[in-house]
Amino acid sequence: MLSKEIQLEVNKGAMLPLMEEFYTIQGEGYHTGTAAYFIRIGGCDVGCHWCDVKESWNAELHPPTAVDMIVANASKYSETVVVTGGEPLMWDMSLLTRKLKENNRKVHIETSGAYPLSGTWDWICLSPKKNKLPTETVYANAHELKVIIHNKHDFIFAEEQAELVNKDAILFLQPEWSKKEEMTPLIVDYVMNSPKWRVSLQTHKFLNIP
Numbered sequence: 001m002l003s004k005e006i007q008l009e010v011n012k013g014a015m016l017p018l019m020e021e022f023y024t025i026q027g028e029g030y031h032t033g034t035a036a037y038f039i040r041i042g043g044c045d046v047g048c049h050w051c052d053v054k055e056s057w058n059a060e061l062h063p064p065t066a067v068d069m070i071v072a073n074a075s076k077y078s079e080t081v082v083v084t085g086g087e088p089l090m091w092d093m094s095l096l097t098r099k100l101k102e103n104n105r106k107v108h109i110e111t112s113g114a115y116p117l118s119g120t121w122d123w124i125c126l127s128p129k130k131n132k133l134p135t136e137t138v139y140a141n142a143h144e145l146k147v148i149i150h151n152k153h154d155f156i157f158a159e160e161q162a163e164l165v166n167k168d169a170i171l172f173l174q175p176e177w178s179k180k181e182e183m184t185p186l187i188v189d190y191v192m193n194s195p196k197w198r199v200s201l202q203t204h205k206f207l208n209i210p
């Protein structure tokens, strides 16, 4: 249990449960291959059975950390900061993004969109999940839609989500890691038949970097 004082700081987004932070190469989606500092915020209740960071789910395991400290650290490393999780939109992102912008950072988010949008973002990557669908604010503001393909039915889900996202969003299909041998050839065929989609791979896992 957090003390009342710390809980208040978390509620207003002045402290966030920080799981880890690392400087690496963006492995996925539109900005693949570019250097970025990642901030991983704990807490997620979406429950994807194939999630590759289940350790992030329980927010109580990750220490509430002052946003000022997160921003000071991140700004040392990279022009671009990617906020991920867990599900970062479970928390109020306003203060974190305002302070990163004051430090002239480009601020990106990786989100399932399951909670309303908070914060000001240069790039929003929406990766929608069937178990807890995105909110309207995230569909309206996403710059890219990245749908994970774990089985054949996920192509139908991808088309449904493409109808709901704003028309400027760039569309990606990304194989779920444990099914990549089976799903990647299907994605390749799918994209050649329906070239509004692009392929996204988790390239950091091939490079053995975080």
Ligand SMILES: C[S@@+](CC[C@H](N)C(=O)[O-])C[C@H]1O[C@@H](n2cnc3c(N)ncnc32)[C@H](O)[C@@H]1O
Residues within 6 Å of the ligand: 044, 050, 051, 052, 053, 084, 085, 086, 087, 088, 110, 111, 112, 113, 126, 127, 146, 148, 174, 175, 176, 177, 178, 202
């Ligand atoms: C761990 S999530 C954290 C951010 C947010 N909760 C979300 O799901 O977008 C970061 C990205 O990794 C993707 N991802 C998670 N597990 C994956 C897996 N096993 N294979 C492929 N992509 C995965 C998610 O869909 C998301 O795009």
Ligand SMILES: Nc1nc2[nH]cc(C(=O)O)c2c(=O)[nH]1
Residues within 6 Å of the ligand: 024, 025, 026, 027, 028, 038, 084, 085, 110, 204, 209, 210
């Ligand atoms: N290199 C690298 N790129 C990423 N793109 C999205 C990631 C995430 O977990 O949100 C991720 C990650 O964990 N590592």
Ligand code: SF4
Residues within 6 Å of the ligand: 044, 045, 046, 047, 048, 051, 052, 053, 054, 056, 085, 086, 087, 112, 129
């Ligand atoms: S929404 Fe993101 S963090 Fe949460 S379970 Fe799904 S992939 Fe993992």
Ligand SMILES: [Mg+2]
Residues within 6 Å of the ligand: 052, 053
């Ligand atoms: Mg990851």
